[in-house]
Amino acid sequence: MSEAWRDLISAVEDVEPPMDLWTEVVRREGQMAPRPTSWRVPRWGIVALAAAGCAAVIFLLALAAHSRSSSPGPATSQHAAISPSQARVELAAVPHLRVKVDTKDRTSSCTTVPQRPGGTAVPLRYSVSAVDTRMPAYPGNSDRPFIEALVFPHISEAASCYRFLRASDYTTTVSHHGQPLRQVKLHPKRVGRYTLEIYPHKPGQPGVPAHWTGQYDLVILNGHTVVFGMSHNAAHAALVEADGIKVRDIIGD
């Protein structure tokens, strides 16, 4: 049957295409809209482009991994400080420090700035109260130098607390008999890395313990944590600052 087809189809040979077909081709080609010059990316170009893309992705991933491991974390609500139970264990090992960790505490310490009287107490993740046994206790234990650490759920709350506490070293509210409350500017003097001296006076002032020479306020901000302390002479202030730094380092962030 193949030969039958060959015989049949050979008749096509007898038919000739029109003589002017090429002329028609050229005429049609001339009528076609000019095609913009097509450019084709060479094969090696595509390969190079793909390789460069892969390299760029790898570089960006490496950069992201590096920055994640080497830069401080963003200001988020993630807790970086150690847990209360860990804090209890680790702070108990610090010499001379008697520590109490409270997980149900709320603080109004951060609302003592005159502009924010009676502000709402802020719930804490936990708080740490510490005293240094090298410093004397007085009747009622009220005037003993102390260190306190407040661990907040959010970094922003810690930062606000820090600002309030530090601001209270620069202004205060005073009242004289029969006079309305008024704000008074203070002029603190820096006596340590984190400690300011306010109300300085000579020892032996009437109405205060003999060894007092002023008020020494310590405030440290570290992520979610604010460490603050108070003492009443320079020697105790140095101890409080050293203790505060230890507490800050142990709680971490």
Add this chain to the structure above:
Amino acid sequence: MESVYRSHGGVVWRAVLTMAAGDRGVADEATAEAFARLLAYREGVRDPVAWVFRTAFGVAAKELGRRSMVADGAAVVGMVSDVSVLPPDLTSALRRLSLDQRVAVFLHYFADMSVGEVARLTGSPSATVKVRLHRARRSLRESMTTVGGDSV
């Protein structure tokens, strides 16, 4: 591109003529259009011969389909006009085949192309070309049996 026309223009035209079962108008139209496009787009064409064959077949298929619709869908057999410049027995045999089978028959039996070459020019797998040729042979056998009362 003119050299491509000189070497293959006649074959392309006859292939389309066979595809159109002898309709010269379709062959002229599809061949001229295919070569005109080849001239216009030559920079992006890697295999001009295969390209012009496929383009011509595509243009012809469209044209035949359009004519078939104009003819009010007068059956698939009526995909070509009644005017044929080919001998009646060949025209009759071609009209029993599909368009693809006609092309395969022409390229294989007239142009003496191998199945692989036919596959390359038509853009079809070799197996498909073999099936088309097989069906074309069977169709011709059946038609000859019917007409002559005997097999060839």
